[in-house]
Amino acid sequence: MGFTSKPFSEQVAIVTGGGSGIGRAFTEALASAGAKVVIASRRSDVLRRAADEINATLATERVFPYEFDIRDRAKIEALVNDVFARWQTIDVLINNSGLAVPETVEEITDEGWDTVMETNLRGVMQLMRAVLPHMRRNDFGDIVNVSSQAGKHGYADVPSYCASKFGLLGYAEALRDHVRKTGANIRVFNFCPGLVDVEITRTGQAAREGFIHVANLARTLMYALSLDRNVVLEDINLYTR
Numbered sequence: 486m487g488f489t490s491k492p493f494s495e496q497v498a499i500v501t502g503g504g505s506g507i508g509r510a511f512t513e514a515l516a517s518a519g520a521k522v523v524i525a526s527r528r529s530d531v532l533r534r535a536a537d538e539i540n541a542t543l544a545t546e547r548v549f550p551y552e553f554d555i556r557d558r559a560k561i562e563a564l565v566n567d568v569f570a571r572w573q574t575i576d577v578l579i580n581n582s583g584l585a586v587p588e589t590v591e592e593i594t595d596e597g598w599d600t601v602m603e604t605n606l607r608g609v610m611q612l613m614r615a616v617l618p619h620m621r622r623n624d625f626g627d628i629v630n631v632s633s634q635a636g637k638h639g640y641a642d643v644p645s646y647c648a649s650k651f652g653l654l655g656y657a658e659a660l661r662d663h664v665r666k667t668g669a670n671i672r673v674f675n676f677c678p679g680l681v682d683v684e685i686t687r688t689g690q691a692a693r694e695g696f697i698h699v700a701n702l703a704r705t706l707m708y709a710l711s712l713d714r715n716v717v718l719e720d721i722n723l724y725t726r
Contacts, residue, residue: 488670488714491576491625494519498577499568501555501612503548504531506683507631508581510699513539514707515577516547523568525551526582555582555608565615575619577710579629580609580653585646598645605649610656617660617671626671627710630657634679634724654720661719672717674709678702679724695725 498515502508503524512522516539524532532550539548551567553560568575583605586597613628620626635643636650654675661673680696692698701723709718 489625490714492519493710496520496576497568497572497574498522498579499564499575499616500524500579501582502526503579503581504528504535504550506581507678507681507699507702508579509535509539510703511579511581511629511706512548514703516540516543518707519547520577521547521549521572523549523551523564525553525564527552527554555612556603558611561608561611562615565612565619569619574623574625575616576623576625577627577629578613578616578620579631579706580612581631582608583631583633583646583649585643587642588645589641590644593644601645601649602652605646606652606656609653613656613660620671621667621669624670626669627674628657628660628671629674629676629706629709630654632657632675632677632720634677634722636675636677637720637722661717670714672714674718675720676702676705677720677722697723697725 498520500508500512500522503512504526512524516522524535526532529550529552532552536548536550540546551564553564555561584601586601588594588597630653632653633650635647636654639647657673657675664671678697681699683699705721705723709721712718
């Protein structure tokens with residue numbers, strides 16, 4: 486069975502948390518390749534600044550800020566509906582929004598646990614669920630989840646974060662199995678980076694000792710998306726030696 490490809494110049498992407506750090510690096514890479522990129526998060530000032538800077542560098546408008554809260558289901562559905570109404574396609578979804586609440590296993594609070602789970606897991610599930618019908622309708626799509634090495638290994642100081650990132654990988658694996666069984670032209674990628682220097686974003690700058698430069702994640706993203714549509718690339722582990 487053959488799967489149809491699509492040039493980046495015809496693709497529309499949504500990147501949550503796309504105004505800074507890993508999300509911004511992904512946004513710059515996609516926009517530089519010709520895609521239209523909607524960057525979505527709660528920080529409208531950060532989004533606007535990132536969009537203005539990237540668009541100025543490209544000398545064209547390819548990045549579009551969208552204020553939303555991934556913990557709010559109504560805002561998730563509004564984001565997806567608005568993007569699809571404008572361009573009639575959603576080709577790439579990058580689930581990059583996430584947070585950690587540092588609490589030990591013994592001291593963990595219900596509030597801290599719920600905040601992490603609503604942001605890192607439930608909201609991501611709801612966003613994928615909202616986007617999936619559009620990708621199926623157009624028979625094309627890539628879903629990229631930014632998990633973590635904390636989705637592979639438990640760390641005593643961030644148990645809720647670890648649980649959410651482990652859960653994200655489990656949900657993504659179930660989604661991958663679903664699209665395989667239904668024959669959909671949709672791929673699911675999971676990034677599991679170690680420490681990433683989100684403060685150093687320019688290519689020429691060196692990352693701090695023990696940290697990955699975000700440019701490595703961006704290059705890996707574009708490589709993964711460029712693979713043949715029938716190639717399955719599962720969890721992508723990146724960390725320093």
